[in-house]
Amino acid sequence: MIRPLFRRGGAALAAGTLLLLSACGTTETPTASTTSTTSKEQTSAAAGPVEVIDGRGKTVRLDAPAKRVVALEWGEAEMLVTLGVMPVGVADTKGYATWVTAEKLDPSVKDVGTRQEPSVDSIVQLNPDLVVMEAERGSPLLAQIEKYVPVLVAKASDASDNLERMRGDFTMIAETVGKRDTADQVLKDFDAAIQQGKQKLGAAGAAGGAFVMADGWQEGNAISIRPFGQGALVSQVAIAAGLKNAWTGKVDKVWGLGQTDVEGLTAIKGEDVRFLYNASDGSDVFAQGLEENSIWTSLPFVEAGQVHKLTNGIWTFGGPKSCEQYLDELVRVFTA
Known part of the structure; x- marks a missing residue:
């Protein structure tokens, strides 16, 4: 890998x-x-x-x-x-x-x-x-x-x-x-931060909430999407805090990452799913490349307004402190 x-x-x-x-x-x-x-x-x-x-x-x-x-x-x-x-x-x-x-x-x-x-x-x-x-x-x-x-x-x-x-x-x-x-x-x-995050999510009625985390990029007219599966680091942070990963597609065995396109996202069901993505460098294909894509705009989580860009600078392959940042972001998204 x-x-x-x-x-x-x-x-x-x-x-x-x-x-x-x-x-x-x-x-x-x-x-x-x-x-x-x-x-x-x-x-x-x-x-x-x-x-x-x-x-x-x-x-x-x-x-x-x-x-x-x-x-x-x-x-x-x-x-x-x-x-x-x-x-x-x-x-x-x-x-x-x-x-x-x-x-x-x-x-x-x-x-x-x-x-x-x-x-x-x-x-x-x-x-x-x-x-x-x-x-x-x-x-x-x-x-x-x-x-x-x-x-x-x-x-x-x-x-x-x-x-x-x-x-x-x-x-x-x-x-x-x-x-x-x-x-x-x-x-x-x-470990204490994970437990505190889990308690905050539970108190807000968000325990067991479903999420999808992904990256996206565009080359020419083609937009590719990389979902973070069950075994990805930030996915495991979310699961430890009591949330559920709604992406069930194929992923690799080392990073827990998959590959799909906009059509592939139709496999994600339920308007209660929160879709999170990272675009720290300003290349935001979800806000700027898919805003007029009929498949994207018809997805339940898009129609429900549950698409959330991470705060810039949260590294999804980092150490304990980046993971704590991501945990804070999950609490923000699910308790808003």
Whole structure:
């Protein structure tokens, strides 16, 4: 499975391929009370050698927790900032600023090229202790970078249990930067946020409410739609909060993502369904490309006025803080 990428910030699928894709409220930086450690044992553990097994099953060893880290995907970059470690380099910092607002990058963070083709030279020049990338990068790029610096490969997605996968990636990264205590607190807060969201939805009579989450993009006159199925990360956030995914079409086994067109959306029944979509870069095919499409305008959720654009900058492939943003959005939509 190739990492989902975006054309003009919108989702892009490889031509003619159904499942291989061409490749989540505001939050606050953890306070000192949640990030600091006080015991001698904790301090020693955070300063000593590090050894973890990464997403490809390889043991990654560091003499000490990494301080200078380069992230080649936005989800892992977000996780690092949540942990209190500002990356020294990130692939496509401009794109990150458009699509990810849960955690902001400092102006000092260097752009190391595109997510598709990061620059090895730019990465090495930053003299990092560690490079974090995602599981599908089994290309020559991985071997090239490992000639100069240790590489930690995150699993990135697993549609069989994406919430647990996200927690695992976050904890693994925390171990490599000596921030396991911070990670434990963040995940504890995340679990509490899920329960609070579930309570708010229940109090509003929205428990069990149906949703569909999708991306859309246009190429020429053709509009393609990518629904997020049961196993997609943000879908699992919604399900954990007590909602029901109304998209039952075929999806891939890694990302939980499908492919359809406007006609395919007729399979979604019921005017109580909320249809959510992401268009952070301004390319809004649902508002600007389908407004005169008779099939689209006749869909029950469209007729009922239940089409909701996400607040810009909620990354649907992110870490705990992006997931909390998405949860806040669900509460907003279902309790309005």
